Structure formats: C-alpha cells, structure tokens
Amino acid sequence: MSGRPIATLTISLLAGSAALAAPSPEPAEVSASAAAAAHAPGGGASLDYWSMLFVFMLATFIGIGVIRRVSRLLHTPLMSLTNAISAIAVVGSIIVTGSDHPLRIRILGAIALFASMTNIVSGFLITDRMLKMFKGDGGRR
Amino acid sequence: MIETLTQLSYVVATALFILALHWMNDPRTARRGVYAGVAAMLIAVLATWAQPQIIVHHLWILLAIAAGFIVGWPLSRVPLTAVPQRTALSHSFGGLAAGLVGAAEYFLWRTEAPANLTPFRTTAIVAEIILGFLTFTGSLMAAGKLQEVRWIPQRPVTFPLQNVVNIGLLVLAVALGAGLVLHPAAIWSATVFLVIIGLALAFGVLLIIPIGGADMPTVISILNSYAGLSAVAMGFVLDNKLLITAGALDGSSGLILSIIMCKAMNRSFTNVLFGAFGKVEAPKAGGAQKVYKTETIEGAAQVLEQASLVVIVPGYGMAVAQAQHKVRELYDQLKKRGITVKFAIHPVAGRMPGHMNVLLAEADIPYTDLVEMDEINPDMPQCDVALVIGANDVVNPAARTEKGSPIYGMPIIDADKARTVFAIKRSKNPGFAGIDNELYYSDKTWMLFGDAKAVVGELVKQLSGGSGMH
Numbered sequence: 200m201s202g203r204p205i206a207t208l209t210i211s212l213l214a215g216s217a218a219l220a221a222p223s224p225e226p227a228e229v230s231a232s233a234a235a236a237a238h239a240p241g242g243g244a245s246l247d248y249w250s251m252l253f254v255f256m257l258a259t260f261i262g263i264g265v266i267r268r269v270s271r272l273l274h275t276p277l278m279s280l281t282n283a284i285s286a287i288a289v290v291g292s293i294i295v296t297g298s299d300h301p302l303r304i305r306i307l308g309a310i311a312l313f314a315s316m317t318n319i320v321s322g323f324l325i326t327d328r329m330l331k332m333f334k335g336d337g338g339r340r
Numbered sequence: 341m342i343e344t345l346t347q348l349s350y351v352v353a354t355a356l357f358i359l360a361l362h363w364m365n366d367p368r369t370a371r372r373g374v375y376a377g378v379a380a381m382l383i384a385v386l387a388t389w390a391q392p393q394i395i396v397h398h399l400w401i402l403l404a405i406a407a408g409f410i411v412g413w414p415l416s417r418v419p420l421t422a423v424p425q426r427t428a429l430s431h432s433f434g435g436l437a438a439g440l441v442g443a444a445e446y447f448l449w450r451t452e453a454p455a456n457l458t459p460f461r462t463t464a465i466v467a468e469i470i471l472g473f474l475t476f477t478g479s480l481m482a483a484g485k486l487q488e489v490r491w492i493p494q495r496p497v498t499f500p501l502q503n504v505v506n507i508g509l510l511v512l513a514v515a516l517g518a519g520l521v522l523h524p525a526a527i528w529s530a531t532v533f534l535v536i537i538g539l540a541l542a543f544g545v546l547l548i549i550p551i552g553g554a555d556m557p558t559v560i561s562i563l564n565s566y567a568g569l570s571a572v573a574m575g576f577v578l579d580n581k582l583l584i585t586a587g588a589l590d591g592s593s594g595l596i597l598s599i600i601m602c603k604a605m606n607r608s609f610t611n612v613l614f615g616a617f618g619k620v621e622a623p624k625a626g627g628a629q630k631v632y633k634t635e636t637i638e639g640a641a642q643v644l645e646q647a648s649l650v651v652i653v654p655g656y657g658m659a660v661a662q663a664q665h666k667v668r669e670l671y672d673q674l675k676k677r678g679i680t681v682k683f684a685i686h687p688v689a690g691r692m693p694g695h696m697n698v699l700l701a702e703a704d705i706p707y708t709d710l711v712e713m714d715e716i717n718p719d720m721p722q723c724d725v726a727l728v729i730g731a732n733d734v735v736n737p738a739a740r741t742e743k744g745s746p747i748y749g750m751p752i753i754d755a756d757k758a759r760t761v762f763a764i765k766r767s768k769n770p771g772f773a774g775i776d777n778e779l780y781y782s783d784k785t786w787m788l789f790g791d792a793k794a795v796v797g798e799l800v801k802q803l804s805g806g807s808g809m810h
Binding site: 251259260261262266280286291295307312317318321329330334335 | 357358360361362364365366367368370371373374377378380381384385388389391393394398400401403404405407408409411412413415416417418420423426427430431433434436437438440441443444445447448460560561564567568570571572574575576577578579580581582583584585586587588589590591592593594595596597600685687692693694695697698701702704706707708710712
C-alpha cells in the first residue's frame with residue numbers, strides 16, 4: 200500500500216538529521232562547552248541546538264504522517280504504545296541515577312527511572328494484550 | 341568508540357520507533373509494532389547504560405528497574421474497562437519522570453557547573469519541569485476522576501474567575517522561568533525554581549477539575565501530547581536526539597488524537613480546556629411533559645428476530661456495566677438467524693479514543709463488524725433496528741437541530757433514521773452532558789430500562805429460548 204514511500208522518506212530524513220547532528224562547535228560556544236565538558240551529558244558533544252530543533256521539527260512531521268495512517272480501530276492501543284515510547288525518558292533517568300552525583304540528585308533520578316520503567320513494562324505489555332484481541336473474520340474460533 | 345556505538349544504537353532505536361508506529365496502521369501488523377518498540381527500548385537502555393560516565397551505582401539502576409517491573413506488571417493486567425484510568429496514570433508517571441530529571445539536572449549544574457546553564461538549556465529545563473509537573477498532577481486528577489475516587493469530584497467544579505486564575509498561574513510560572521533563564525545561578529534561583537514547580541503542580545490540578553467525563557477522550561489525548569513534549573524538552577536539556585525524536589512522536593500522536601476528538605465533538609481546544617463542558621444546564625421551564633414508551637424484553641426480542649440489519653450503538657454505559665460479553669452472545673444469536681449485525685462506533689464513545697473497539701474486540705467480535713460513524717451513517721435508513729446500549733449524546737438529534745444545545749453541531753450516529761430504535765438505559769436521568777435526548781421520545785423509539793448487562797442477558801435468554809417455541 201502506501202507504506203513503502205513513507206518508510207523510504209523516513210529513512211532519508213533520518214539520514215539527513217544524522218548528518219545535521221554531526222558535531223560542529225561554533226566559536227562562541229567553545230569556552231562554555233570546554234568548561235562544561237566534565238559534566239556535559241552527551242559525553243562532551245557540543246551544544247548544537249539548531250540541529251536539535253531540526254530533529255524536533257522533522258520528527259514531529261514524521262510522527263504526524265505516520266500517526267494519521269493508524270487505524271481508528273487501534274486508537275486505544277496506539278495511546279498505550281506511545282506511552283511506552285515516551286518513557287524513553289528512561290535514558291535521561293539512567294544517566295542521572297548511575298553517574299557519580301550527590302545522593303539527593305541520584306534519588307531524584309532513581310524515582311524517575313522507576314516511573315519510566317513502570318510505563319515501559321505496563322505500556323508494552325498492555326498494548327500487546329489488547330492487540331491480541333483484535334481478530335478479523337477468519338481469525339475467530 | 342563507545343560514543344560512536346551509542347549514537348549508532350540511538351539512530352537504530354529511532355528507526356524502530358517509527359516503524360513501530362507505522363505498523364499500527366493495520367490490525368494484522370500491529371503486534372509487530374509492539375515488538376519493534378520493545379527492541380528499540382532495549383537497545384536504548386543498554387546503549388545508555390554502557391556509557392562510560394555510569395561507572396558506579398549499578399545497583400541503584402537495577403533496583404529502580406526491578407521496582408518498575410513490580411509495579412508495571414500488575415498495571416498491565418487491569419480489566420479493559422479500566423484502560424482509560426491506567427493510561428492517565430501512566431501519563432502522570434511520564435510527566436513525573438521528566439519533571440524529576442529536569443529538577444535533578446538543574447540542581448546539579450547550579451552547584452557544580454553553572455556554565456552548563458546556557459539560556460537555551462535553562463529555557464528547555466523550565467519547559468521540561470512546567471510540562472512535566474503539570475502533566476503529573478493533571479493526569480493524576482484525570483485518573484482519579486475516571487476511577488471515581490471518592491474525594492475527587494466527578495462533576496465539573498467551577499468557580500468565579502476560574503479561567504483568569506488558571507491562566508494567571510501559568511503566566512506567572514512562565515515569567516518566573518524567564519527570570520531564571522536570565523539569572524540561572526543567582527542566590528534566589530533555587531527558591532524560584534521550586535516555586536515554578538509548585539505553580540505547575542497547582543496548574544495541573546486546576547486544569548482538570550472543571551472537566552467532565554464526556555470530555556475525557558480529548559483531555560487524555562492532550563495530556564498524552566504534553567507527556568511527549570516534556571520528553572522532547574528533556575532531550576534538549578541532555579543534548580540527546582533519541583529523546584527528542586521519541587518524544588516528538590508521542591507529542592504528535594497526542595496532538596492528532598486530540599484534533600480527531602475535538603472534530604468529533606465540533607469543539608475547539610480552548611473550548612474543551614476552558615469551556616467547563618458538562619455544567620448542568622438549568623432545565624427549560626414549561627414545555628409539554630414528554631413520555632417514554634417502554635417495551636418488554638419479549639417484544640424487543642421479537643422485533644429483533646424479524647430484522648435483517650441490526651446496528652448496535654455502544655457507549656460508556658456498556659463499559660460501566662461490563663456488558664460486552666453479553667453483547668457478544670446477542671451478536672451470535674442474531675447472526676445465527678442470518679441477520680446482519682454491525683456496530684456503529686462514534687469517535688468519542690467511551691472515555692478515551694478507541695475505547696469501544698477494544699472492549700468489543702475483547703469479547704471476540706471481529707473488527708470487520710466495527711464500523712466508524714461516517715461509514716455507517718449512509719446505511720442507517722436501511723437499518724431495521726438500532727440498538728443503543730448505554731450511549732446518549734452520540735445519538736442525540738439535538739446536535740443537528742437545536743442551536744442552543746451544548747452539543748449543537750457535533751456529528752452523531754443517525755440512530756433516529758433507523759426503522760425502529762431500542763435504547764437500553766440505566767435510569768431516566770439525562771446523560772453526562774446533562775442534556776435531554778429527543779431520540780428517546782421519538783415515535784419509533786422504545787426504551788428498555790435497566791442495567792445494560794442484565795437487559796442484554798435477558799434478550800439473549802429470550803432469543804435462545806424463543807427458538808424452541810416455534
């Protein structure tokens with residue numbers, strides 16, 4: 200169906216955004232990023248916020264394109280699936296919890312990690328549980 | 341080297357997330373989407389965990405993950421009628437996680453590396469905590485309303501100058517945030533930061549209390565979008581493009597669902613959030629006393645047996661009564677007689693997008709018989725019997741005719757165009773929106789009062805026993 204062009208478009212956009220994301224330190228940022236290097240979360244990558252805004256914009260349009268094609272039958276499972284996907288905040292929580300930070304910072308991180316993990320586990324499991332129930336005419340019995 | 345591998349894994353995870361959503365376009369490939377999502381999440385977690393700065397505290401990570409499993413597993417086993425509350429609860433967890441990580445990063449950098457708090461990052465942190473914490477309390481309130489927790493009022497709560505107070509709080513939080521961006525590490529900044537968190541928490545509560553049950557599908561979708569956007573903000577703070585893409589996918593999903601919900605009710609975003617829908621209107625004075633016609637189970641069963649096309653219109657009442665399995669038995673009885681049975685699904689039927697589809701699928705009704713409103717409406721004049729089970733506003737003809745009605749202009753399922761209408765209703769009270777329904781007084785409508793599960797059960801008994809009488 201119309202699935203192929205979207206996948207191709209997606210992949211080419213991704214390649215484009217990856218290229219944009221390549222580190223390109225701007226002179227004005229150098230002093231700040233040098234000072235920040237010790238704690239910078241991206242492992243010392245420069246703060247290239249224009250490419251981040253690009254990625255955000257492109258991802259939003261890809262999201263709109265893909266979600267609009269989702270079957271209306273599946274809007275409830277779609278919401279629980281995107282719930283689980285947005286628990287990608289787990290990435291930030293792991294960085295905060297596992298690094299050598301003061302105790303109170305790590306406690307905040309651990310609570311966040313617990314909350315995201317709950318969403319990942321329950322989100323994916325309940326989505327699959329619901330999708331298993333959708334049966335076509337032939338699938339019954 | 342590790343950095344390269346990490347970025348590469350993030351790119352793969354992003355592609356898998358997009359594919360996961362792409363496969364949701366058809367029920368036949370949808371489960372593949374879940375597997376792609378799980379794989380992407382696993383890759384993302386492992387790639388992050390392998391980063392060199394995470395040298396210590398592996399035990400902390402393990403314990404938090406284990407706790408997540410312990411709470412997450414039972415949450416995935418809730419009955420399907422409780423899925424709206426579970427979804428709202430998980431939005432609140434998502435908001436909480438984003439808010440806490442934002443707060444942790446801010447306090448860490450404030451004391452240890454103020455140079456990290458560039459205007460761009462501080463702006464992102466402020467956006468992250470406002471969105472995160474308002475989603476946290478807002479979704480908790482929504483979950484409480486859906487679960488009908490006793491101390492949370494079900495009916496919309498309104499007070500004078502409500503919108504002024506709400507918007508004022510938000511404007512204040514944003515203004516304080518702007519101050520923080522200008523002076524991220526001033527002596528007073530920690531206090532201001534905590535005040536912003538407090539304002540966001542309060543705003544989340546105030547945003548949800550004026551909202552009634554009929555608006556829940558829209559509100560849940562909007563909160564879904566906020567949870568995604570707070571993850572995006574976290575991505576900006578941590579310079580992490582995987583967070584930005586995955587958050588943006590979630591954000592756009594919530595956005596599209598809320599647009600669909602708003603269209604299905606002919607209302608705008610602002611109207612849903614600030615309109616306090618569901619306020620009980622003062623009953624119109626005067627007017628003739630209108631009477632319902634009731635029908636016996638036996639009579640209704642006979643009419644159903646004579647039909648060739650039966651359209652069932654389910655609503656929230658079916659979910660409340662847990663009647664979906666009995667409905668399935670009725671479906672089987674009618675099918676056995678060669679009667680065509682279709683289900684007419686209104687986009688806002690129930691308490692979240694797609695709620696009815698999931699319940700009917702649980703009862704093993706093939707999804708090919710679940711028909712969207714726009715597709716079923718042209719067939720309604722050929723329909724012999726429309727059986728309305730616990731739906732009210734979505735079949736109310738006032739939406740077409742009465743300009744003064746709060747639901748005026750909302751697209752409805754044309755149940756009134758069927759030759760005969762049976763409506764199963766728990767009580768004689770008006771529906772959630774507090775609006776009287778003309779359909780129930782129509783010449784061709786007969787009411788079956790009672791609990792949806794009990795009434796449908798009686799119909800099934802009548803139909804299965806009745807065949808012996810011939």
